[in-house]
Amino acid sequence: MRRFAVAATMAAILCLTVAGLAAQAQDAFPEMVRKSNQAVVQIVVTDRQGKTWKRASGFFISGEGRLVTYRRLLLGAAGAVAKTGDGKTYPLKTVLAEDRQGDVALLAIEPPPAPVPYLPVAAVPPQMGERVVVLGTTRKGTHTLSDGVVSGLREFLSFGQVIQITAVVRPVIMGGAVLNLKGEVVGLAGSGKSEGYEFYFAVPGAKILALKPDLNQPLGEWSAAHLQEAVEYYRQRARSAFGAKRHDEGLLYLRSVIRMQPDDPQAWFQLGQALVRLNRHQHALEALRRAVTLKADFAEAHYHLGLVCLRLNQRETARKHAELLTALDQNLADKLKEALKPAAAPVGGEMSLPELVARIQPTVVFIQASCGRGKIRSTGTGFFLNARGHLVTNYHVLRGKDQATVKTKEGKVYPITRILAEDKAGDLILAEVDLGGATVPFLQVSRELPRMGEQVVIVGNPKGLEQTATEGIVSAIRELPRVREGRLVQISAPISPGSSGSPVVNLKGVVVGVVSLFFPDGQNLNFAIAAERVAALKPGPGQTLEERATGWLAEARELVQEGRAALEAKNYAKALRALQLAVRTKPDLPEARYCLGLAYFAVGQVTDAAKELKFLRLLDAKLADELQTAMQAAVRPPQEQLPQLVQRLKPAVIVVFTYDARDNKTGFGSGFFINKEGHFITNHHVLGGCHRAEVKDGKGQVYPVLKVLAEDKAGDLALAAAQLPAGVTTPFLSVSETLPEVGERIVAIGNPQGFELTTSDGIVSGLRLFEKAGTVIQMTAAISPGSSGGPVANMKGQVIGVSSFFWTQGQNLNFAIPGKRVLALLRR
Numbered sequence: 001m002r003r004f005a006v007a008a009t010m011a012a013i014l015c016l017t018v019a020g021l022a023a024q025a026q027d028a029f030p031e032m033v034r035k036s037n038q039a040v041v042q043i044v045v046t047d048r049q050g051k052t053w054k055r056a057s058g059f060f061i062s063g064e065g066r067l068v069t070y071r072r073l074l075l076g077a078a079g080a081v082a083k084t085g086d087g088k089t090y091p092l093k094t095v096l097a098e099d100r101q102g103d104v105a106l107l108a109i110e111p112p113p114a115p116v117p118y119l120p121v122a123a124v125p126p127q128m129g130e131r132v133v134v135l136g137t138t139r140k141g142t143h144t145l146s147d148g149v150v151s152g153l154r155e156f157l158s159f160g161q162v163i164q165i166t167a168v169v170r171p172v173i174m175g176g177a178v179l180n181l182k183g184e185v186v187g188l189a190g191s192g193k194s195e196g197y198e199f200y201f202a203v204p205g206a207k208i209l210a211l212k213p214d215l216n217q218p219l220g221e222w223s224a225a226h227l228q229e230a231v232e233y234y235r236q237r238a239r240s241a242f243g244a245k246r247h248d249e250g251l252l253y254l255r256s257v258i259r260m261q262p263d264d265p266q267a268w269f270q271l272g273q274a275l276v277r278l279n280r281h282q283h284a285l286e287a288l289r290r291a292v293t294l295k296a297d298f299a300e301a302h303y304h305l306g307l308v309c310l311r312l313n314q315r316e317t318a319r320k321h322a323e324l325l326t327a328l329d330q331n332l333a334d335k336l337k338e339a340l341k342p343a344a345a346p347v348g349g350e351m352s353l354p355e356l357v358a359r360i361q362p363t364v365v366f367i368q369a370s371c372g373r374g375k376i377r378s379t380g381t382g383f384f385l386n387a388r389g390h391l392v393t394n395y396h397v398l399r400g401k402d403q404a405t406v407k408t409k410e411g412k413v414y415p416i417t418r419i420l421a422e423d424k425a426g427d428l429i430l431a432e433v434d435l436g437g438a439t440v441p442f443l444q445v446s447r448e449l450p451r452m453g454e455q456v457v458i459v460g461n462p463k464g465l466e467q468t469a470t471e472g473i474v475s476a477i478r479e480l481p482r483v484r485e486g487r488l489v490q491i492s493a494p495i496s497p498g499s500s501g502s503p504v505v506n507l508k509g510v511v512v513g514v515v516s517l518f519f520p521d522g523q524n525l526n527f528a529i530a531a532e533r534v535a536a537l538k539p540g541p542g543q544t545l546e547e548r549a550t551g552w553l554a555e556a557r558e559l560v561q562e563g564r565a566a567l568e569a570k571n572y573a574k575a576l577r578a579l580q581l582a583v584r585t586k587p588d589l590p591e592a593r594y595c596l597g598l599a600y601f602a603v604g605q606v607t608d609a610a611k612e613l614k615f616l617r618l619l620d621a622k623l624a625d626e627l628q629t630a631m632q633a634a635v636r637p638p639q640e641q642l643p644q645l646v647q648r649l650k651p652a653v654i655v656v657f658t659y660d661a662r663d664n665k666t667g668f669g670s671g672f673f674i675n676k677e678g679h680f681i682t683n684h685h686v687l688g689g690c691h692r693a694e695v696k697d698g699k700g701q702v703y704p705v706l707k708v709l710a711e712d713k714a715g716d717l718a719l720a721a722a723q724l725p726a727g728v729t730t731p732f733l734s735v736s737e738t739l740p741e742v743g744e745r746i747v748a749i750g751n752p753q754g755f756e757l758t759t760s761d762g763i764v765s766g767l768r769l770f771e772k773a774g775t776v777i778q779m780t781a782a783i784s785p786g787s788s789g790g791p792v793a794n795m796k797g798q799v800i801g802v803s804s805f806f807w808t809q810g811q812n813l814n815f816a817i818p819g820k821r822v823l824a825l826l827r828r
Contacts, residue, residue: 032183038117041082042137047259057136057176063115069175071105075230076260095222096213106211121205122184129646134167136176151759162201169200178202265295299329306336350507357469360459362441365406372588375618381460381502384442389433393501400586402549419548420539425485430537450474450512460502470494489513489528504528556586570742575599590620603765604780651731658690670750670790676729678722682789710828736798737820740764748781750790777801780812792816
């Protein structure tokens with residue numbers, strides 16, 4: 001078994017974060033999780049057709065089989081079962097009680113032959129800063145865990161009191177158990193959004209205990225009685241999702257309505273309209289046809305169906321719908337007939353969309369590549385450049401793989417045998433396919449850039465859906481040096497994972513780009529490598545795919561050495577960059593997965609570390625055991641001092657409100673008192689530009705801000721004075737001049753999104769140098785808008801930084817201004 005010196009080093013580094021904590025507690029924590037998981041189940045909900053619809057979590061609270069989960073899960077359900085971790089399945093028979101406001105339901109299974117494992121429920125809410133664990137299940141039914149702290153107790157008018165937590169609650173974990181470190185349920189896991197940001201919470205255990213089993217209604221009857229509530233709930237969620245441009249989510253909600261009411265023409269019509277707005281015309285055609293089949297005199301559906309037929313060049317069918325509309329709605333009939341008037345004929349050899357797609361599809365292939373004896377697999381798209389089988393795709397599709405095949409539209413499968421040319425910076429690769437003497441159709445490539453606004457078509461294999469066609473326009477020509485070298489063609493045509501390597505083709509049938517990437521945090525922000533780079537690829541003698549894989553292996557091993565050295569130096573950012581690239585270069589290299597898992601764990605990215613452990617177990621089970629041991633050695637046992645520390649810090653933390661000249665509230669942030677006279681620190685950008693300001697302390701007392709005493713614009717700091725009544729003094733915090741160590745445990749307190757005095761914890765993940773701000777502290781402790789100006793403290797209760805900003809294009813990339821800069825401001 002391959003062992004690494006870095007393993008012992010990293011285990012020691014990680015263990016430093018928990019120095020002084022009892023080994024006994026470390027042993028007790030896994031055992032508590034193991035026992036508690038026996039009571040946690042996956043709940044699978046089925047629809048009227050008996051098909052699986054929704055999955056979430058739940059847990060038993062009595063040996064007789066009483067179980068709780070979140071109520072919304074059951075809306076519209078035709079049936080549901082609870083699946084345990086050891087393979088048992090229990091049909092959910094009865095709804096015993098419900099709390100509509102708190103979104104909790106108490107259910108019962110058939111009386112089991114023997115008592116089932118269950119969890120005790122605590123009536124007393126946890127303390128701020130207390131550590132909690134969320135237990136739930138994955139989509140596959142395996143148990144999963146996330147941990148964090150209690151960051152606040154919140155009150156919502158429509159929901160009541162909830163416990164805000166920093167532990168992540170994914171959709172399938174909702175309904176799971178939130179436990180304290182005694183193994184008691186303190187709440188039911190949930191998640192939501194506030195001003196576009198995710199927040200995680202628990203419905204308090206007191207609400208679970210308050211459920212009295214007096215409803216006693218069969219699940220089917222309960223679901224039927226709440227059908228209209230369920231339909232309106234999903235329609236409202238769809239409207240919200242579409243309004244926030246989360247279109248795929250909106251479609252899922254509309255399809256949920258159809259699951260409940262498959263014979264409702266209005267539901268099919270709404271789905272069809274949504275698909276039209278997303279340019280998914282073929283799917284819209286099917287939905288609108290269903291609507292008019294269910295309701296033959298549905299005028300609006302006929303009108304929109306006619307428009308879709310026209311868009312798909314089915315003019316005769318569109319004309320028939322216009323004639324039908326004459327008897328239903330003359331106004332809509334006239335509008336459709338107007339749309340049917342012939343448009344100008346295409347010029348310059350341009351083809352209609354159906355003709356163009358039919359021309360492209362035979363040249364496009366579905367690529368399946370693998371390495372690690374087939375254990376690591378990926379898919380993508382490519383297209384032929386000549387009749388002999390020279391193929392273009394993205395470099396990242398084949399990188400690190402030692403076997404690959406292509407599948408044509410006709411279903412023929414051929415191996416990729418050689419790499420003829422590479423453009424690593426441009427993410428392009430030219431490969432040779434062994435056609436066995438056959439010839440294939442191919443595409444011509446343009447040497448010129450397309451024009452903005454030019455219509456283009458993409459044929460590819462998104463998510464493995466072979467030969468999928470989408471269309472859009474050229475949105476812009478851009479240079480994004482931090483993303484890809486050279487010029488990129490920005491396109492509006494939809495793409496997804498699996499589209500990589502697809503040809504972007506103009507209406508003359510010429511390739512103007514190769515799909516490469518998209519920005520997931522936006523709509524249709526998609527990019528292709530300009531075809532000029534494809535034309536520059538010159539085939540050489542090349543290497544076999546197996547030979548090239550040997551070269552990739554050597555590159556990856558060099559990167560692993562670089563990553564190991566950075567790990568040992570605690571330079572986690574550098575380590576992550578090197579090790580992530582190593583894994584991309586050779587995905588089946590066990591030592592790369594091992595070291596990357598350690599690096600992720602070191603910076604608190606536990607979910608990513610778990611993914612690497614999963615991949616490593618496929619490749620090298622013994623090395624995976626070593627990684628798991630190293631991670632378990634560093635698992636933080638309960639820190640009894642954290643709740644007490646938070647209680648000591650909170651009284652000095654304040655909310656800062658700002659107002660304009662008309663006394664309209666313009667914003668809010670955080671701050672903290674630094675002496676008993678009411679002087680406080682916040683960010684410069686919190687107070688900047690306001691007409692007046694006031695602060696509110698933890699007791700709800702509000703004081704006007706008298707004046708700004710000093711400011712540091714470059715460091716984003718301001719020192720101001722609150723106007724205190726005579727005789728009033730304020731609690732305050734001490735500030736440390738010493739920079740924290742990377743890996744040091746910290747806690748941040750502030751008012752994210754207006755949730756006052758929210759606590760989050762994490763570690764110092766780096767010390768960064770910015771041109772204007774100078775040295776800043778990078779940390780994993782979560783912050784959000786409203787956290788600005790809040791204190792970041794070490795475990796001694798000393799302020800080591802001031803929360804300032806975060807990067808949205810990543811996870812937990814948060815930054816604080818160091819305490820020594822605060823002290824420099826005070827000395828002014």
